[in-house]
Amino acid sequence: MKRPAWLEQRWQRWLARRHPPGASSLALRHNRIYVLPSGFGFAFAAMAVLVLVGAINYQISLAYSFAFLMIGLGHAGLLHGFRNLLGLKLTAGLAEPVFAGESAHFPIRLDSEKPRQAIMLRAGDNDAVAVPRVDPPGGVEVWLPVGATERGWLTLPKLGLETHYPSQLCRVWSYANLHARCLVYPRPEPDAPSYRTQGAAEPGGEVQRTGDDDFAGLRRYQPGDPIRRIAWKQAARDERLSVKQYESPQSASFHFDWHDLPGMSDEARLSRLTAWVLAAENNDDRYGLILPGARLPLDQGPVHCAACLTALALYGKHA
Known part of the structure; x- marks a missing residue:
């Protein structure tokens, strides 16, 4: 459901104050992680309330046990979902230049001291990328696509992180403003x-330039020279690698x-x-x-x- 324009503006201002632009790396803290029941979670909570009401009306011990079990499962799902994002470290890397009309890909490294699972990562309104698992040490690197419509510097939009782990009962999400940009040709x-x-x-x-037409001599081999240019007969005689050079007119x-x-x-x-x-x-x-x-x-x-x-x-x- 789309929020009204005035509400969206106030919401964005509040997010800008709570998640100010920072450095190229940050770790998610407890006061920047938000939790709400999902649609399935609301239905699950309503069912738990109905079972509890039935247990109170009919004084059925088994119904009491089942209702409290459902409440306990909901609470455990909320806690584990919150801890799935708490302390997660995000680091923005260097994005390669692209041409206008293409998609820039920002490398984002996710790292943690303990395994994390089932996280969705999104840059602004662009497509989300699923991160099945983050294992320490080293974490995982994710490439986020961002549409590059105009030339110049493209700034990495606000990142959104979301998880429904482990039970789909709760939606846990957060935001991150990392300092990163990409040059758009x-x-x-x-x-x-x-x-x-x-x-x-x-x-x-x-003007003479290096080409493939006329043989111009030999020079010492340098790392990165094509293997096909190596003069193997010369190397067999003097025990060092030499590379053939060619010239053609420009x-x-x-x-x-x-x-x-x-x-x-x-x-x-x-x-x-x-x-x-x-x-x-x-x-x-x-x-x-x-x-x-x-x-x-x-x-x-x-x-x-x-x-x-x-x-x-x-x-x-x-x-």
């Missing part, structure tokens, strides 16, 4: 025109300039520039990026690509 323009015809080429003739380097895209909205420009950066990186071309107030020099590689995408994501926004 602009959405790449689908079917963007080729940057080779639209981008500004850097003059200077051909036509030009490219500057992707914000001012070369007139007549487009800011978001459309960012979307096209993002598509060009990804395409140039995929083609092993050297590229630079020019934005109002920012200029990234010609380069290539994952670090340069991430720097360009970060500049595009944070354009016009506070870091």
